[in-house]
Amino acid sequence: MKEIIDEIKTVPGIIGACVFSPLSGIVANNLPAIFKEQRLLAMGKMMTKFILAGRKTFSDLTETSIFYEESALIIRELFGGTYLLVMAEPGFNASLLTMTLNLSLSDMDNLSSQSASFVTTPIPAQPVSQVTPQATGKKMNLDEMLMLPDLGTPLGAMQTLLAKVIGPMAQIIFRESVEDWSAKHSVSHETLPALVKILNLEIGDEDKIAKFEQLISAHLSPGR
Amino acid sequence: MATAQEFADRIMKIEGVKNFILVRQDGHLIIHNVEDPDKLTDITVLSGLGADAVKAQGGFTFFKYLMVSRGNKENYFIFQIEKYFLGIVQKADAFGPDLAEKILRFLQAISRKKAEAL
Numbered sequence: 163m164k165e166i167i168d169e170i171k172t173v174p175g176i177i178g179a180c181v182f183s184p185l186s187g188i189v190a191n192n193l194p195a196i197f198k199e200q201r202l203l204a205m206g207k208m209m210t211k212f213i214l215a216g217r218k219t220f221s222d223l224t225e226t227s228i229f230y231e232e233s234a235l236i237i238r239e240l241f242g243g244t245y246l247l248v249m250a251e252p253g254f255n256a257s258l259l260t261m262t263l264n265l266s267l268s269d270m271d272n273l274s275s276q277s278a279s280f281v282t283t284p285i286p287a288q289p290v291s292q293v294t295p296q297a298t299g300k301k302m303n304l305d306e307m308l309m310l311p312d313l314g315t316p317l318g319a320m321q322t323l324l325a326k327v328i329g330p331m332a333q334i335i336f337r338e339s340v341e342d343w344s345a346k347h348s349v350s351h352e353t354l355p356a357l358v359k360i361l362n363l364e365i366g367d368e369d370k371i372a373k374f375e376q377l378i379s380a381h382l383s384p385g386r
Numbered sequence: 387m388a389t390a391q392e393f394a395d396r397i398m399k400i401e402g403v404k405n406f407i408l409v410r411q412d413g414h415l416i417i418h419n420v421e422d423p424d425k426l427t428d429i430t431v432l433s434g435l436g437a438d439a440v441k442a443q444g445g446f447t448f449f450k451y452l453m454v455s456r457g458n459k460e461n462y463f464i465f466q467i468e469k470y471f472l473g474i475v476q477k478a479d480a481f482g483p484d485l486a487e488k489i490l491r492f493l494q495a496i497s498r499k500k501a502e503a504l
Contacts, residue, residue, distance in 0.1 A: 201443065201444070204443050205440050205443050205444050208436055208439055208440050208443065209436075209440060211432070211436060212432075212433050212436055212452070212454075215428075215429060215432050215433070216429060216433070216454050218425075218429075219425045219426065219428070219429045220429075220454060220456050220462065222456045222457030222458055223454055223455070223456055223457075224455045224456065224457055225455045226433075226452065226453070226454050226455070227452070227453045227455065228437045228440060228449070228451075228452045228453075229449075229450040229451050229452070229453070229486070230441060230444075230446035230447065230448060230449055230450060231446065231447050231448035231450065232446055232447065233444075233446060235440065235444070256482070256483055260455075
């Protein structure tokens with residue numbers, strides 16, 4: 163994430179950017195210190211509403227930009243409830259920024275899908291009570307799991323918080339770990355502790371594991 | 387401001403404008419030439435008011451416009467005119483920043499004329 167926002171900052175006229183989740187807060191940030199994280203998060207949360215409401219009208223919405231006299235704010239959803247907020251000077255090159263964003267995010271997607279393609283373990287049939295892609299015999303991927311009402315929020319939060327602990331490799335590691343978890347366990351809220359164990363093995367550092375477990379504990383409680 | 391119909395005629399003469407909608411901040415629809423005005427009224431008012439809230443939170447001064455970028459290139463713009471919001475659907479082959487500048491110049495001209503008339 164840090165690499166992506168640093169690359170974005172190299173575009174002429176870009177003041178900086180941050181990646182955030184309304185649930186978990188700021189994940190990465192390279193905006194000037196004058197923009198306090200609490201304020202950025204408040205602005206970001208307001209702007210996520212533009213994306214969510216906008217998609218009800220425009221299903222092909224890609225990003226929303228607000229132009230003020232002094233600055234422009236651009237917001238785009240990255241994945242599973244994580245957003246990128248870019249701040250720019252009024253005369254910034256919008257086309258160059260869009261191209262940089264598309265390339266950076268496409269690189270991130272490619273890395274993620276390449277690493278996921280190495281996991282070929284077949285998923286065993288699971289007794290599930292509701293009709294999900296899993297119930298129909300189709301292997302559920304992370305994006306589909308993020309849409310599930312009971313799992314989407316905790317999985318999205320885990321992914322974001324993992325990035326906070328281990329940095330830019332989090333998305334790839336998380337996707338691989340979820341593949342591993344879904345191959346060995348039923349995809350449900352009850353088996354999330356098994357996913358945490360897999361992620362802890364990937365983190366491999368006691369301090370970071372402790373921090374990760376502390377951050378995600380609230381998201382593992384039943385009923386969240 | 388000129389009458390709503392005069393305003394609509396002039397907006398539609400601006401190169402790059404596909405459709406438009408003019409709504410009051412309380413959601414009352416004034417005039418439009420879009421297919422589904424209810425949907426656009428909601429998003430126009432919600433986003434316009436939201437942009438004002440972000441302005442206050444971020445310490446910005448003047449809200450120029452909001453742009454919703456779309457995959458089909460028919461981007462949607464929202465401008466504020468006193469207690470109204472103007473929504474513009476861009477033609478897919480138009481260049482968004484140029485269109486936004488043209489609309490802003492048009493709105494500034496209206497404001498100037500209004501100020502001169504007072």
